[in-house]
Amino acid sequence: AQSVTQLGSHVSVSEGALVLLRCNYSSSVPPYLFWYVQYPNQGLQLLLKYTSAATLVKGINGFEAEFKKSETSFHLTKPSAHMSDAAEYFCAVSDFKGSYIPTFGRGTSLIVHP
């Protein structure tokens, strides 16, 4: 069965600092991996997705994530945090079998200090 673990329920950074949000997954087959962002009182918005092409995936708003099969990780990074990046971030995994039904992690709240 597929599962996702997001390390750290809260991550706090200063504006301009590196953002690193961690995600580890388990899957019996090569997975599809996603990062979504959720702003208060809104639904989820896709940041980026990995679908077995390039291991370094670039997304919107300057975010990127690297798929590391040996570490079963898909960490999200951004070189320089902006105040507008403050939100909840969710990692999701979907096995490539049958329907596309992702399993979400519990989320990491990113706090950006001025």
Added chain:
Amino acid sequence: ETGVTQSPTHLIKTRGQQVTLRCSSQSGHNTVSWYQQALGQGPQFIFQYYREEENGRGNFPPRFSGLQFPNYSSELNVNALELDDSALYLCASSLGTGGSNQPQHFGDGTRLSIL
């Protein structure tokens, strides 16, 4: 391009009542999925509909049921409401299924509170 819209945005019910939540999928999308997001948690998959047929179901009891209409809009029905049903209910639409890697587009959700 019209995005995913959900109604109502907020709803208050009491234990034992029934509720219907509605979702209009993004233009051109034929697959709709419903999720329950409890406070401080990630979304939990309830079920998915593809071309009006249920196409997968998560670990939710039968009192959670759904429909998809020919225009691909969808309803989520919950009977015999319990306090633990209080959550944000998210609808997401996508194009295709059967292993498709197309990402889901989410609505802003319906906040359901059970008193």
